[in-house]
Amino acid sequence: MTVDLTTKFTDFKILKHEPLAHYSWTKTGGPADFLAFPETDQQVEELVQYADQLHMPVTVLGNASNLIVRDGGIRGLTIILTAMHAIHVDGDRVLAEAGAAYIETTKVAQQAGLTGLEFAAGIPGSIGGGVFMNAGAYGGETEYVLESATVLTQEHTVEVWSHDQLEFGYRHSSIQDRDAIVLAATFKLRPGNKCLIQHEMNHLNYLRKSKQPLEYPSCGSVFKRPKGHFAGKLIHEAGLQGYRAGGAEVSKKHAGFIVNVDHATATDYLHVIQHVQATVFRQTGIHLETEVRIIGESN
DSSP: OOOOOHHHHHHEEEEEEEGGGGGGGGSSSOOEEEEOOOOSHHHHHHHHHHHHHHOOOOESSSSSEEEEEOBBBBEEEEEEEETOOOOETTTEHHHHHHSSBBBHHHHHHHTTTSOGGGGGGOOOOHHHHHHHOOETTTTTGGGTTTEEEEETTSSSSSEEEEEEGGBBBBBBBBBHHHTTEEEEEEEEEEEEEEEHHHHHHHHHHHHHHHHTTTTEEEEEBOOOEEEEOOOOHHHTTTOOOEEEEEEEEESSSTEEEEEOOOOOOHHHHHHHHHHHHHHHHHSSSOOBBBSSSESBBBB
């Protein structure tokens, strides 16, 4: 039986054989068999239930900023949640749908005079991705301010998981282990001075712009921080800045980034990652674990 989800679901956009390079921050990635952009929780539920009935694999993406999709693309159904982007303020809480940009959420908090989210002012990912991987920067992490998350479980039930149920760790949450889908998040913040909040956000964005290669497509920080070390420093000391495979290069500005300097493929990225890991391990005995999520099929 040939299945065409584009005719089954007509209330929102679904594309066939769509290159994911059009959506990833690295500008790489092969095609998704079906790529859906649901606009409500109910549409996500219906999509996932129908795919499960067909035994069709489901992959959920947010802003695709800390992600590499292999050049063979993704089989089955891929869901991008960026059409679910509402953000609301309720007292000292900010409620954001999973597809909302983390950056936009920090702006809403600032405008409401709420402090605590400044660390995320330059994080390019979505709220769902931020919860999924406990995103953080400049000493702040999602777990410090997240009160709860609304999730769609494997059993197709919508539940609200508390902070403790999310079992946060370094770049980790229980979402990863339990194969749930983040639909929304609630942040518990504190009243603050709008001007001081904006000043801190401006300062952190200045640091980011001055130190990170934002002028090129990238997947953000590629490697997790090894205990007692910094990945970028290890890569720099290994003499790897400027190392290139195809169009992917270890950034000369920040060694923790791999940038797309000339029509790179995902395979180019993976070659650079593997070379960096092998070289650093050979020189230091330290294995660099990837922070970036790597998914999809090889060519």
